[in-house]
Amino acid sequence: MTSLIDVIFLLLLFFMLSSTFSRFGEVELSTASAGSAGSSDVERSFLQLGEETLRVNGQDVGLTGLPERFADMSPEADRLQVIVSMADDVTAQRLTDLLVVLRGIDRLSISVLGS
Template sequence: MGRRRNKRYQRAGRCPHVRKSGFQRRKLSLTSLIDVIFLLLLFFMLSSTFSQFSEVDLATAGQGQAPSEAQPIFLQLRTTDLSVNARAVPLAALAEALRPLMSDETQVLVSASADVTAQRLTDLLVTLRAIPGLSVQVLVPS
């Protein structure tokens, strides 16, 4: 009886969700699809990094170089402050503090304390890289 009724509705065009074979088509639920897409979006957002990576070239100490006549500038980097030749200088004013000490080929030696973050060291190296005529070497404790 149920099959006959479905065919009758199908011929009359009243029941669009019934197939020719007489079986009812299940309605497609988008809720589960939306849930899966939301979970994938959440996963990719949380697994990605939000900070930009930058590449900083570090010069290695070369052997056989003639010693320079100019005195090297010694930078000591700590978590809270920065000192240039034992004189405290803020990072924003580093370029102005280095100008009077610079010559043609100025060598800068950077010593970082053990508790300095990599981001703080990178910020210092990017600032030093923007100043022309500097040769920067990072001192690593042995």
């Protein structure tokens, strides 16, 4: 006869091996690199991210105001390339919050400058 603890361990092993682990969220990220001169149908914006500040093309913007800032993108442009530069004191959570907001805007291509 099998003891109860053996049955519990077998059940535990079964559920551990049969469970699947899913990712809760993914943020696509590409690093900026040297490239060609580019085509004329791509607009470019420079975003500076600090611990408490956020600037788009030199103008202060709030994190919640980003969709309105990029809403006036010209309809002729296929996409808007956003180059993100981070200050040294920026946390990973702050960058993730920014990327989640930018990901919700259509026709954006996001590149993050590496240090």
